[in-house]
Amino acid sequence: MILVTGAGGNVGSELTGILTRDGHPVRALVRTPRPLPDGVEGVAGDLNEPASLKPALAGVRAVFLLGGYDDLPGALAVMRDEGVEQVTLLSSRSVVGGHSGNAVAGMHRAAEASVRASELAWTFLRASGFMSNTLRWIPGLRAGDVVREPFAEVPVATIDPYDIAAVAAESLTTPGHEGRAYALTGPEALLPADRLRVLGELLGRDLRLEPLPDTEGEFDDSEVTSTVQDLTGQAPRPFATWARTHLAAFR
Structure with missing residues (x-):
């Protein structure tokens, strides 16, 4: 059994779909009852309350985990005590090159440190x-x-959450990923104006970007890696594919 936290989010929802499609037993950690895809079992629990996780962890071998919770070390200790063997943590490239005072980078660094200290196998x-x-x-x-956007001159190798989920599924269901930290990117680095141009072409609208002031230095998120293709055998999806899939949300 694989437990997915954040199963309703951008990555978690894609991951539950991939795992169930491939025949893996999947359980979703939910705070309150909610509709879930066929084949996904929902069990109540809250990562902010480690003791509440025990029912959701029954029979679970591996966990897809999000950071940023009040007592992540406590939650990890419960996972270990309940027999979990492996954790795949959704982190960020900012842990390596992010601004030292950036709250998001700091949160991900703290989450990684907690997982490393848990004595569980991790990715x-x-x-x-x-x-x-x-x-x-x-x-x-x-x-x-x-569209008003800061960091208008900063290219980012943005990634489709589906591709993150595909790598997560590999790490949770195949051996050899223990102790590995994978840098995951899309196929190219784009400026906000580049993404807006693609979106405008798909919508048939003449869209314009208005830069906002940059509030703090941004880390270099423009380097493209081959990790998604190396691990899944599939090239990461370009922004145009993501935009086309979600076009209805912008109409």
């Missing part, structure tokens, strides 16, 4: 910026054809 998925972050543009696009 870290250090992902680039998500293509799904583009959904933040929807309110602006409902109001007009201008």
Whole structure:
């Protein structure tokens, strides 16, 4: 049994789909009852309350884990005590090159440190910026054809959450990934204006980017890696594919 935390999120929802498609038993950790895909068992629990995890961990061998919780060491201790053998943690490339004062990078560094100290076998998925972050543009696009975005001159090798999930599935179901930290990116580094151009072409709209001031230095998230293809055998999806799949959300 594989337990997926954040099963309703961008990566977790894709991961539950991949695992069930491939015939793996999947359980979703949920705070409250919610509809789940066929074949996915939902069990209540809260990572902020480690003792509440015990029912969800019955028979679980591996966990897909998100960071940022109040007592992650406590949650990991419960997982270990309940017989979990392996954890795949969704992390960020910012743990390596991120600004020392950046709260997001600090959260991911703390999560990695907690997992390392847990004595569980671990894999870290250090992902680039998500293509799904583009959904933040929807309110602006409902109001007009201008998108306001900081770091307008910063290229990012954004990645489709599906590709992160595909690597997560590999790490959770095949051997040889223990103690590995994988840097995951999409196939190319794009500026916000590049993504907006692709989206505008698909929507048939003349969209324009208006840069906002940069509030702090950004780490270099432009390097493209081959990790997704190396591990899954499939090239990572380009932004146009992600945008086409989610186009209805922008109409």
